Amino acid sequence: MLSREVHRRRSSPAARWAATAIAGLLALSSLALVATPAAAHDELTSASPAADESVEGVPAEVRLVFSGVLSPEAGATAVDVVDGAGASIADGAPVVEENTVTQALDAASGASGAIRVLWRVVSGDGHPISGEYTFTVSAPPSPTETTTAEPTTPATSEPTPTPTASPTAAADGDDADSTFADVWLWVVLGALAAALGGALLYLAFSRVRRENALRERDPQDAGPRSDHPADH
Numbered sequence: 001m002l003s004r005e006v007h008r009r010r011s012s013p014a015a016r017w018a019a020t021a022i023a024g025l026l027a028l029s030s031l032a033l034v035a036t037p038a039a040a041h042d043e044l045t046s047a048s049p050a051a052d053e054s055v056e057g058v059p060a061e062v063r064l065v066f067s068g069v070l071s072p073e074a075g076a077t078a079v080d081v082v083d084g085a086g087a088s089i090a091d092g093a094p095v096v097e098e099n100t101v102t103q104a105l106d107a108a109s110g111a112s113g114a115i116r117v118l119w120r121v122v123s124g125d126g127h128p129i130s131g132e133y134t135f136t137v138s139a140p141p142s143p144t145e146t147t148t149a150e151p152t153t154p155a156t157s158e159p160t161p162t163p164t165a166s167p168t169a170a171a172d173g174d175d176a177d178s179t180f181a182d183v184w185l186w187v188v189l190g191a192l193a194a195a196l197g198g199a200l201l202y203l204a205f206s207r208v209r210r211e212n213a214l215r216e217r218d219p220q221d222a223g224p225r226s227d228h229p230a231d232h
Helices: 002-010 013-039 173-217
Strands: 044-048 054-056 061-066 078-082 095-097 100-104 113-122 128-138 148-150
Touching: 061 078, 061 113, 078 100
Parallel strands: 054 128
Antiparallel strands: 044 061, 061 100, 078 113, 095 100, 113 128
């Protein structure tokens, strides 16, 4: 009799509902926890020269700083710096040091105008990211000749003002917005999964309590039963 009662309780619909709800909740929670960190990839946080910055003459190098440590694998990082005519002024391969990439430039190239920086790196989690930005190179001022009005009185020329650089923050806006949207998407999915699982668990255990209460109030169902005709 005890074994039949235990089997009946284990195979009740309410118990099966509870087991199914718990399994579904665990699966959805695991998916949300695994997917949310994967969406938060590294991103470009600063650059020198910065985006839209104006500098005098071609700088010696371009330096890119990212939010996390980059992959040091050969070929994982690529940087190209081109002038307005599309000619590359990069000098050699980029150097990766943890979260910083340095690309040397050919300062003697004489390039001027809009300079494009195109980069591609691999995050520490193995996800490749890429982007580009533009800064401006102004030609250095040409030297001014001095003239002498009299042999003993040399004329002096006024210094030519140099343009002032206007640094701006460099950021890959499209990658940051996409990463932020991906993270919030998984946070919302995780919250919905938790709410659904909680509702299923509440319904399942409410049904189990109702069945137990009915069995306690029904003495025939709760009392022992005899299988011999003489007992009836």
